[in-house]
Amino acid sequence: MRNAAVGKFWAIFFTAVAVLAVAVCVVAPDYGWWFPGDGRAHSTLGQKIDDLFYLILVIVAVTFIGVNAALGYILWHGASLPSDKKALFSHGSHALEVIWTIVPAGILLFIALYQMDVWAQYRIKNFYPKTMEPVAEVTARQFEWRIRYPARGKKLMPTPQPDDVYTVNDLRVPTGHPVSISLRSDDVQHSFFVPELRVKQDAVPGLVIPVWWEMTDIGSFELVCAELCGWGHYKMKARVVAMSDEDFEAWKSQAAQEQFYDGVSTKDGELVSQSEQE
Amino acid sequence: MSTLTPSIEHGGEHDDHAHGHGHHAEPHSLSLLWALPTFSKDHKVIGLQFLITTLLMLMVGGALALGVRWQLAFPWQRMPILGDMAFAAEGGQIAPETYTMLVTMHASVMIFLVIIPILAGAFGNFLIPLQIGADDMAFPTLNMLSYWFMWPAIACFATSFFFGGGPASGWTSYPLLSALWEAAPGSGMAQNFWLLGLTLVGVSSMMGSVNYMTTIINMRAPGMTLFRMPLTIWSMFITAILQAFALPVLTAAGFMVMADRTLGTCFFIPSGIVVNNAAPTVGGGQPLLWQHLFWFYSHPAVYIMLLPAMGMVSDMMACMCRKPIFGYKPMVYSMAAIAGLGFIVWGHHMFTSGMNPALGMTFMVSTIMIALPSAIKTFNWLGTLWGGRLQFNTVMLNSIAFVSMFVIGGLSGIFMAAVPVDIYIHDTYFIVAHFHYVLFGATLFGVFGAVQFWFPKMFGRMMNETLGKIHFVLTFIGFNCTFFPMHLLGVAGFPRRYADPYHFPYLEHLLPLNQFMTCAAILMGIAQFILLFNFFSSMFIGKKCGRNPWGANGLEWQTPSPPGHGNFDVPPVCYHGPYEYSSPLCHDKDFLPQTEYVPLEQRVAIANATPH
Ligand code: HEM
Ligand SMILES: [Cu+2]
Ligand SMILES: [Cu+2]
Numbered sequence: 028m029r030n031a032a033v034g035k036f037w038a039i040f041f042t043a044v045a046v047l048a049v050a051v052c053v054v055a056p057d058y059g060w061w062f063p064g065d066g067r068a069h070s071t072l073g074q075k076i077d078d079l080f081y082l083i084l085v086i087v088a089v090t091f092i093g094v095n096a097a098l099g100y101i102l103w104h105g106a107s108l109p110s111d112k113k114a115l116f117s118h119g120s121h122a123l124e125v126i127w128t129i130v131p132a133g134i135l136l137f138i139a140l141y142q143m144d145v146w147a148q149y150r151i152k153n154f155y156p157k158t159m160e161p162v163a164e165v166t167a168r169q170f171e172w173r174i175r176y177p178a179r180g181k182k183l184m185p186t187p188q189p190d191d192v193y194t195v196n197d198l199r200v201p202t203g204h205p206v207s208i209s210l211r212s213d214d215v216q217h218s219f220f221v222p223e224l225r226v227k228q229d230a231v232p233g234l235v236i237p238v239w240w241e242m243t244d245i246g247s248f249e250l251v252c253a254e255l256c257g258w259g260h261y262k263m264k265a266r267v268v269a270m271s272d273e274d275f276e277a278w279k280s281q282a283a284q285e286q287f288y289d290g291v292s293t294k295d296g297e298l299v300s301q302s303e304q305e
Numbered sequence: 306m307s308t309l310t311p312s313i314e315h316g317g318e319h320d321d322h323a324h325g326h327g328h329h330a331e332p333h334s335l336s337l338l339w340a341l342p343t344f345s346k347d348h349k350v351i352g353l354q355f356l357i358t359t360l361l362m363l364m365v366g367g368a369l370a371l372g373v374r375w376q377l378a379f380p381w382q383r384m385p386i387l388g389d390m391a392f393a394a395e396g397g398q399i400a401p402e403t404y405t406m407l408v409t410m411h412a413s414v415m416i417f418l419v420i421i422p423i424l425a426g427a428f429g430n431f432l433i434p435l436q437i438g439a440d441d442m443a444f445p446t447l448n449m450l451s452y453w454f455m456w457p458a459i460a461c462f463a464t465s466f467f468f469g470g471g472p473a474s475g476w477t478s479y480p481l482l483s484a485l486w487e488a489a490p491g492s493g494m495a496q497n498f499w500l501l502g503l504t505l506v507g508v509s510s511m512m513g514s515v516n517y518m519t520t521i522i523n524m525r526a527p528g529m530t531l532f533r534m535p536l537t538i539w540s541m542f543i544t545a546i547l548q549a550f551a552l553p554v555l556t557a558a559g560f561m562v563m564a565d566r567t568l569g570t571c572f573f574i575p576s577g578i579v580v581n582n583a584a585p586t587v588g589g590g591q592p593l594l595w596q597h598l599f600w601f602y603s604h605p606a607v608y609i610m611l612l613p614a615m616g617m618v619s620d621m622m623a624c625m626c627r628k629p630i631f632g633y634k635p636m637v638y639s640m641a642a643i644a645g646l647g648f649i650v651w652g653h654h655m656f657t658s659g660m661n662p663a664l665g666m667t668f669m670v671s672t673i674m675i676a677l678p679s680a681i682k683t684f685n686w687l688g689t690l691w692g693g694r695l696q697f698n699t700v701m702l703n704s705i706a707f708v709s710m711f712v713i714g715g716l717s718g719i720f721m722a723a724v725p726v727d728i729y730i731h732d733t734y735f736i737v738a739h740f741h742y743v744l745f746g747a748t749l750f751g752v753f754g755a756v757q758f759w760f761p762k763m764f765g766r767m768m769n770e771t772l773g774k775i776h777f778v779l780t781f782i783g784f785n786c787t788f789f790p791m792h793l794l795g796v797a798g799f800p801r802r803y804a805d806p807y808h809f810p811y812l813e814h815l816l817p818l819n820q821f822m823t824c825a826a827i828l829m830g831i832a833q834f835i836l837l838f839n840f841f842s843s844m845f846i847g848k849k850c851g852r853n854p855w856g857a858n859g860l861e862w863q864t865p866s867p868p869g870h871g872n873f874d875v876p877p878v879c880y881h882g883p884y885e886y887s888s889p890l891c892h893d894k895d896f897l898p899q900t901e902y903v904p905l906e907q908r909v910a911i912a913n914a915t916p917h
Contacts, residue, residue: 037697041709048789060793063811076725083723087716094712097687105695113895114887115692119632127684132677139673143666145725150662214580215481215488216592222798225729229658232481232592233575236659249811253732253800255475257482257489258402261803
């Protein structure tokens with residue numbers, strides 16, 4: 028019977044791994060090993076992506092627990108087979124094969140079809156929101172993000188305009204309605220990734236790719252590069268700042284003013300010299 | 306030809322050693338080992354050459370991985386021992402370009418010099434002729450060359466380390482990073498050598514693939530019909546087909562980047578790109594083309610890195626639970642389905658690449674559906690275990706680990722196959738978790754089992770069970786502690802290939818978890834020395850065993866251990882499938898070798914007694 032004990036030990040061993048895996052996932056959010064920030068997506072589509080993620084998580088968790096319970100039971104059972112008994116002589120079961128082909132096929136097909144809507148809204152033009160504000164052109168380069176906005180009240184043009192406003196590693200967008208950016212790369216491939224918005228799009232040399240989302244909250248969210256782009260790939264640290272419409276417009280005016288400031292200001296129509304200002 | 310079904314009159318003939326072609330003296334147990342440094346054309350020697358080379362490369366790849374892990378746990382700190390040796394000039398510290406090199410070379414070594422050649426090269430070579438009852442491969446010279454082409458490949462990879470700190474554009478080598486010399490320190494000469502090495506590995510694989518297909522089609526022993534082939538052979542066959550159809554695309558793509566780099570063509574380079582103040586590119590090309598070509602090979606390649614292990618695990622598992630494989634034909638068909646579907650899913654690596662979004666939909670459906678044959682196989686393995694007389698030895702433990710880890714890897718695949726979810730987790734550590742669960746968790750544990758299982762056939766001695774179990778437990782625990790948390794990192798948005806993620810506030814708190822993972826990885830790395838020790842010492846001191854120590858059915862177990870030149874004492878004849886364990890026909894034992902003839906009346910009587 029020593030053999031049976033050894034076998035049961037291994038049955039427990041493999042089951043324990045599965046139990047631990049589930050347990051780790053359950054406590055993960057408490058340790059911050061889960062979605063970043065407050066755990067919620069801060070864009071409308073991002074929230075739908077999270078819903079899909081949790082749906083798949085539930086299906087996968089049930090499958091995982093089921094399969095491992097079966098495995099544990101089978102191992103336990105196999106370990107306790109009396110030593111004078113031969114193994115079951117069976118080449119399989121047609122009925123079982125049919126069941127475990129059709130049921131997973133149905134579930135998998137459901138998962139696949141259920142994803143279509145969100146993907147269509149994210150990437151397919153016909154399903155984009157009706158109105159969408161192109162806020163900026165974002166150009167990735169080794170190893171920073173260059174951002175070009177149209178002047179206040181103007182539309183974003185495909186080519187730079189004299190009154191465009193520029194920032195580096197700092198993308199400002201209004202909140203509460205869909206916005207879009209034109210994503211480009213100056214050199215190698217990069218990827219525009221804002222974890223807390225669940226937005227990711229590669230910046231491909233030679234292509235201009237529109238990316239849209241709608242902020243649900245005001246705040247500052249980290250922007251990172253998600254495609255290996257050279258030794259400084261990890262350094263492309265930037266942020267997306269979501270502002271109210273008014274703040275966004277005000278910020279843009281101020282940024283324009285600072286950008287076009289030529290070192291000479293006027294006060295009540297009079298020139299103010301640099302030294303007097305300080 | 307080979308597929309004749311023998312008539313019953315031939316029954317029993319094979320027992321009669323007197324009229325085989327002579328008695329060979331049983332070969333010396335180390336005969337294969339002594340032949341290692343020769344240009345032998347014997348498939349067993351070539352298999353062993355591949356096995357030992359790849360086991361050593363496994364250690365190289367592991368060392369590179371520890372470099373990566375060190376940096377992720379203790380960024381910019383002196384790395385003891387390995388770092389002191391390799392990066393003495395930097396005071397043992399890993400520079401950012403070195404980090405990207407480590408990531409690149411770890412993957413390249415593991416994929417091209419370990420996993421692919423250990424499955425097809427080592428076990429494919431060793432097992433195919435033995436299991437189908439042939440005296441050697443169809444093209445022994447080609448076979449010999451396929452091994453020796455590995456060395457120029459290894460030399461090219463090794464040389465690449467000496468230019469600009471080594472290639473650093475990832476194992477995926479996306480242009481323009483890989484196409485423009487100025488794009489990174491490693492994009493110069495190093496990248497050329499990397500590409501050359503890749504091409505040579507491809508040449509080696511292709512020679513193997515042609516050989517395996519021909520051998521399996523033409524050289525099966527009488528009675529070895531297709532559906533009497535062990536699943537190992539099926540998996541090797543399907544893998545060879547995958548190689549033959551997918552590999553030319555990668556080779557062509559490799560030549561195209563090489564041409565872009567050296568001849569001024571612009572297959573992948575658009576116009577007007579300025580990298581590092583170099584002159585603007587002339588252009589006209591499209592970087593996405595590379596991704597299509599690369600993944601058209603590399604997705605089928607991930608199955609090249611898995612199917613043979615699936616086959617071998619099936620064989621080992623049936624033997625170790627003394628029970629036929631559950632659903633032999635569904636096992637074959639699902640491998641074929643995986644291979645077929647495997648050709649139309651490559652786009653799932655490109656969901657965020659900017660390719661036509663309509664493609665995202667089709668690739669999503671095909672990718673999710675590829676989980677179906679994977680699920681069917683898993684259920685059939687469980688069915689095989691069910692009701693068996695389980696022998697919990699090292700072989701069995703590794704086989705169970707294969708199934709249990711494959712379940713995790715397969716299930717995480719579903720998250721990534723769902724396009725909207727993949728938008729978020731693409732290029733995060735979730736992906737890294739996924740492919741380590743399938744490639745290490747499944748394939749490598751399968752390989753550990755296979756080494757232990759077929760070692761007796763190679764050397765006429767057993768590997769040590771206790772060491773085998775210790776190695777298994779340490780590796781299994783180390784593996785899970787290293788890689789399971791990567792799923793969580795991925796959900797936390799932790800990007801891949803970052804030399805220092807912790808200067809991003811949202812990742813700061815993940816450092817302690819990474820330190821834990823690195824400790825586990827070091828444990829796992831050390832445990833591999835147990836495997837090496839067990840492997841090499843058992844050749845000399847392992848317990849001697851006869852032809853068939855496991856009581857297995859396959860033809861290979863009818864040969865001497867190790868088999869001499871020409872393998873079989875007499876050309877074998879095959880009378881049944883390979884999984885007739887515990888059959889009522891077995892009489893006093895619980896296995897029925899494929900060569901053992903059972904008279905018709907007896908079979909009929911038993912068949913009538915057991916319902917189908
Ligand atoms: C159940 C079936 C599977 C599904 C549904 C699946 C799905 C996927 C998807 C969608 C990706 C791309 C994720 C991304 O980059 O965003 C991926 C990556 C990968 N898969 Fe799988 N997979 C499956 C099984 C396997 C198997 C069996 C292997 C290998 C033995 C494998 C190896 C890989 C590798 C190596 C990568 C990453 C390549 C890289 O980016 O470096 N997968 N898988
Ligand atoms: Cu980058
Ligand atoms: Cu793939």
